[in-house]
Amino acid sequence: MRNLQPPLSRRRLLQAAAVGVPLLGLPTLLAGCGADSQAGTGRRIRVSQSVDPTTLDPQKQGGMTTMNVLINLFDTLTARDVHNELVPRLATSWTAVDDHHWRFVLRRGVTFHNGERFDAQTVKFSIERLLDPKTQSPIVELRYVTGVRVVDRYTVDFVLDQPDPVLPAKLSLFGGVMVPPKYLADAGDEKFAAAPVGTGPFRFESWKRGVSIRMRAYEQHWESRPGYDELEIQTIQNPASALAALQSDEVDLVTGLVPDAALQLEGYKGVRVSSFPGLRMSYLSLDTTDPAFSDVRVRRALNHAMDVPLLVKATLNGHGREVPTMIPRESFGFDPAIAPYSRDLDQARRLLAQAGHPDGLSTTLTASSTDATTAQAISGLLTKVGVQAKVSLLDPSTYSQRLTSDNRKALGPMYLASTTGWTLDGSSPVQSNVRTGRRQSRWTNPLADQLIDREENSIRPADRQKAFSSLQRLLSQEAPFVFLYQADTIVISNDRVRWTPNVIGHLALQSAVRDD
Amino acid sequence: MTDLIASPAPAVRRTGRNRTLSLGRTVLGKIVSSLIVLLVVATVAFLLVRISGDPLALLLPPDATKEQADQLAAELGLNQSLFAQYVDYLGGLVQGDLGRSIFFDQPVVSLIGERLPATALLAVSSLVLSLLISLPAGILASVHRGRITDTIISGIVLIGQSTPAFWVGIVFILLFAVRLHALPAAGYGSVAHLVLPTFTLAIYSIAVVARVLRTSLAEELSADYIRTATAKGLTRSQVVIGHGLRNASLPVVTVVGLELGSLLGGAILTEQVFSWPGIGRLTVEAIANRDFPLVQGAVLFFALVFVVVNLLVDLSYTLLDPRVRLGR
Numbered sequence: 147m148r149n150l151q152p153p154l155s156r157r158r159l160l161q162a163a164a165v166g167v168p169l170l171g172l173p174t175l176l177a178g179c180g181a182d183s184q185a186g187t188g189r190r191i192r193v194s195q196s197v198d199p200t201t202l203d204p205q206k207q208g209g210m211t212t213m214n215v216l217i218n219l220f221d222t223l224t225a226r227d228v229h230n231e232l233v234p235r236l237a238t239s240w241t242a243v244d245d246h247h248w249r250f251v252l253r254r255g256v257t258f259h260n261g262e263r264f265d266a267q268t269v270k271f272s273i274e275r276l277l278d279p280k281t282q283s284p285i286v287e288l289r290y291v292t293g294v295r296v297v298d299r300y301t302v303d304f305v306l307d308q309p310d311p312v313l314p315a316k317l318s319l320f321g322g323v324m325v326p327p328k329y330l331a332d333a334g335d336e337k338f339a340a341a342p343v344g345t346g347p348f349r350f351e352s353w354k355r356g357v358s359i360r361m362r363a364y365e366q367h368w369e370s371r372p373g374y375d376e377l378e379i380q381t382i383q384n385p386a387s388a389l390a391a392l393q394s395d396e397v398d399l400v401t402g403l404v405p406d407a408a409l410q411l412e413g414y415k416g417v418r419v420s421s422f423p424g425l426r427m428s429y430l431s432l433d434t435t436d437p438a439f440s441d442v443r444v445r446r447a448l449n450h451a452m453d454v455p456l457l458v459k460a461t462l463n464g465h466g467r468e469v470p471t472m473i474p475r476e477s478f479g480f481d482p483a484i485a486p487y488s489r490d491l492d493q494a495r496r497l498l499a500q501a502g503h504p505d506g507l508s509t510t511l512t513a514s515s516t517d518a519t520t521a522q523a524i525s526g527l528l529t530k531v532g533v534q535a536k537v538s539l540l541d542p543s544t545y546s547q548r549l550t551s552d553n554r555k556a557l558g559p560m561y562l563a564s565t566t567g568w569t570l571d572g573s574s575p576v577q578s579n580v581r582t583g584r585r586q587s588r589w590t591n592p593l594a595d596q597l598i599d600r601e602e603n604s605i606r607p608a609d610r611q612k613a614f615s616s617l618q619r620l621l622s623q624e625a626p627f628v629f630l631y632q633a634d635t636i637v638i639s640n641d642r643v644r645w646t647p648n649v650i651g652h653l654a655l656q657s658a659v660r661d662d
Numbered sequence: 663m664t665d666l667i668a669s670p671a672p673a674v675r676r677t678g679r680n681r682t683l684s685l686g687r688t689v690l691g692k693i694v695s696s697l698i699v700l701l702v703v704a705t706v707a708f709l710l711v712r713i714s715g716d717p718l719a720l721l722l723p724p725d726a727t728k729e730q731a732d733q734l735a736a737e738l739g740l741n742q743s744l745f746a747q748y749v750d751y752l753g754g755l756v757q758g759d760l761g762r763s764i765f766f767d768q769p770v771v772s773l774i775g776e777r778l779p780a781t782a783l784l785a786v787s788s789l790v791l792s793l794l795i796s797l798p799a800g801i802l803a804s805v806h807r808g809r810i811t812d813t814i815i816s817g818i819v820l821i822g823q824s825t826p827a828f829w830v831g832i833v834f835i836l837l838f839a840v841r842l843h844a845l846p847a848a849g850y851g852s853v854a855h856l857v858l859p860t861f862t863l864a865i866y867s868i869a870v871v872a873r874v875l876r877t878s879l880a881e882e883l884s885a886d887y888i889r890t891a892t893a894k895g896l897t898r899s900q901v902v903i904g905h906g907l908r909n910a911s912l913p914v915v916t917v918v919g920l921e922l923g924s925l926l927g928g929a930i931l932t933e934q935v936f937s938w939p940g941i942g943r944l945t946v947e948a949i950a951n952r953d954f955p956l957v958q959g960a961v962l963f964f965a966l967v968f969v970v971v972n973l974l975v976d977l978s979y980t981l982l983d984p985r986v987r988l989g990r
Contacts, residue, residue, distance in 0.1 A: 282734070284730075380848075384934060391848045
């Protein structure tokens with residue numbers, strides 16, 4: 147009988163190994179996993195957004211989702227407050243010395259998280275690092291800046307090769323971030339990007355890619371210490387998962403969702419859905435060289451036909467505001483005297499008939515697949531006046547590649563797009579969409595170009611406003627776009643955490659409040 | 663007598679030395695063919711991601727100038743000819759350099775290395791869970807073939823195999839996270855975070871392994887040698903486990919190997935649903951960002967996992983069953 151017992155064969159050993167090895171590995175992996183989750187001490191706010199930061203070096207990124215994290219670790223020279231006003235931050239005041247020099251007076255007594263002092267040399271170093279081609283910074287806002295001159299320990303001059311009236315506003319986010327010269331020299335770029343040191347209200351604690359970034363309140367912050375001890379920004383891509391995480395109390399605040407998603411949470415106890423005016427402006431871009439859209443009557447007809455309030459109600463659950471032309475309401479240059487197009491289907495049909503389309507016309511409406519619902523709703527509204535717009539959806543990366551390509555026709559005769567001009571100055575949307583020769587402009591009008599040059603090259607606000615007003619009247623008459631809306635910023639939180647974003651909607655969470 | 667049980671149809675016996683030699687040659691052959699497979703995968707991945715479009719548009723802000731785009735293209739080597747880029751890429755591969763992620767500005771190797779523990783943890787825990795359930799279930803079903811136990815187990819298996827993992831994941835989240843507040847819905851960092859994704863991912867493997875084991879064991883149990891063993895007076899469990907299971911293990915090992923391969927390859931949907939920071943999710947992000955080097959690196963990594971797992975499965979055949987001779 148003994149013979150019948152299987153000997154300890156190779157196969158046995160192999161079987162044992164196959165089962166045993168993973169099991170041996172498991173406790174280590176689990177331990178590594180658990181060590182990570184050690185809860186910090188103190189009051190904590192956990193926020194989710196859908197995208198991970200690309201890097202923690204603030205000068206090597208140009209995206210809002212990354213900036214949303216970094217704005218808590220770093221300070222900028224200027225800032226936008228909750229009322230959207232440009233206010234002092236690391237700079238206490240600024241003046242245009244002449245067309246080519248902006249002077250900034252700096253705040254005293256500011257220190258980096260490693261104790262390094264902030265002064266004029268810091269500004270010079272930070273700006274010149276950004277401008278240095280070796281840095282490969284994708285930040286474009288400071289393109290007219292040639293350098294920084296130190297006047298005294300707490301005063302600097304920005305030197306420009308052409309006038310830039312928007313410079314102080316441009317220093318309120320990406321371009322205005324201050325980095326520590328000494329730490330960068332000692333640690334090098336790689337280490338800085340892995341463990342950043344700033345002067346911001348929070349200091350860096352840890353970053354687990356794809357999971358979360360943790361920060362702790364910086365006790366010595368020049369302004370005031372935040373009202374809680376720990377800030378954690380988690381990455382949760384899937385909107386449904388983010389909402390589930392809120393409902394199961396793993397995050398306190400969910401950002402970056404569309405109003406549609408918020409609808410799911412209506413009626414849930416302990417969940418607060420808040421909507422704030424937002425900057426992101428949507429529009430249809432028309433190819434004015436297309437046979438149909440070269441006729442201004444057709445372009446006006448489309449604007450008359452587009453029932454924007456209904457669109458906002460249907461696709462944003464009412465959380466949006468109609469915008470009359472291409473300058474958002476909060477931006478410098480917006481002129482409230484210019485009214486949006488009237489909703490007038492008869493007028494639209496009449497204009498189309500005059501333009502030689504008594505039976506309407508057929509065209510294509512291109513959009514990113516993330517905007518599928520909106521594009522379909524727009525197409526539906528247009529059919530009311532006989533315009534058949536076939537919706538063509540592209541995956542987001544193909545869409546954005548074609549949007550920025552040099553081929554103006556890459557997205558077809560009509561496409562749905564949106565823009566956020568975080569500088570809150572009208573120049574940013576018109577620069578990239580209207581001025582002749584820009585990558586996204588598909589309309590040529592010498593008068594418009596003149597007006598844009600006038601607002602851009604003058605530092606007197608009154609002159610600029612006049613140019614902007616004329617430009618908006620022209621845009622409204624010529625209708626090279628179908629003007630749509632600014633979508634609201636949606637913040638979903640549990641009822642213990644409150645936070646009010648400004649119109650830009652970036653996640654400066656210093657002002658968030660935890661009630662318990 | 664031993665022969666009768668372990669190898670009912672013994673192959674021509676070789677001397678020990680000969681056998682080791684042939685095994686060595688077989689392994690070498692397998693490794694060479696694996697390397698060829700990897701080269702083909704690397705080449706196809708290289709070409710495909712380049713057909714898909716230009717990463718510059720996604721890296722630069724919309725109002726970036728042409729000069730900035732050109733400068734970036736030069737820095738990333740995207741202005742070189744396709745052939746030059748390919749040679750460059752292969753040259754790097756030989757030295758174990760998968761290039762640098764465009765989007766994250768980090769070496770691809772370190773990005774994959776960073777995400778590997780999460781994926782490995784999930785894969786291993788799912789596999790362990792699935793074996794713990796599927797092996798007893800498969801044995802029970804085959805032993806009680808045609809009876810009610812078998813019908814119930816087979817029914818559950820069928821449901822498990824035909825239910826999409828992401829749907830199971832969403833149902834789990836709704837039930838255990840949102841309703842019961844028992845487990846976290848998303849994230850990574852503690853044992854609790856591991857539970858839902860592990861179960862979600864294991865369901866399919868449980869079904870596959872149980873089904874294969876049931877079929878293959880049932881076949882063995884109706885073989886002549888089993889009757890012989892039973893006739894000799896062995897208990898039922900000795901017969902089933904000691905004899906039948908050993909001979910039924912080949913197809914099971916194959917399936918388990920393949921399952922481990924696909925689990926390690928990143929169960930993309932499950933990682934998405936649970937915000938699990940593994941390689942599957944990294945790959946999806948890389949594709950969305952047109953991050954050429956990272957997509958190539960991830961594809962190559964998946965290929966490597968499958969090649970290695972296949973190699974191990976093949977080798978385990980020769981060790982498990984002397985009847986199997988590789989490479990012939």
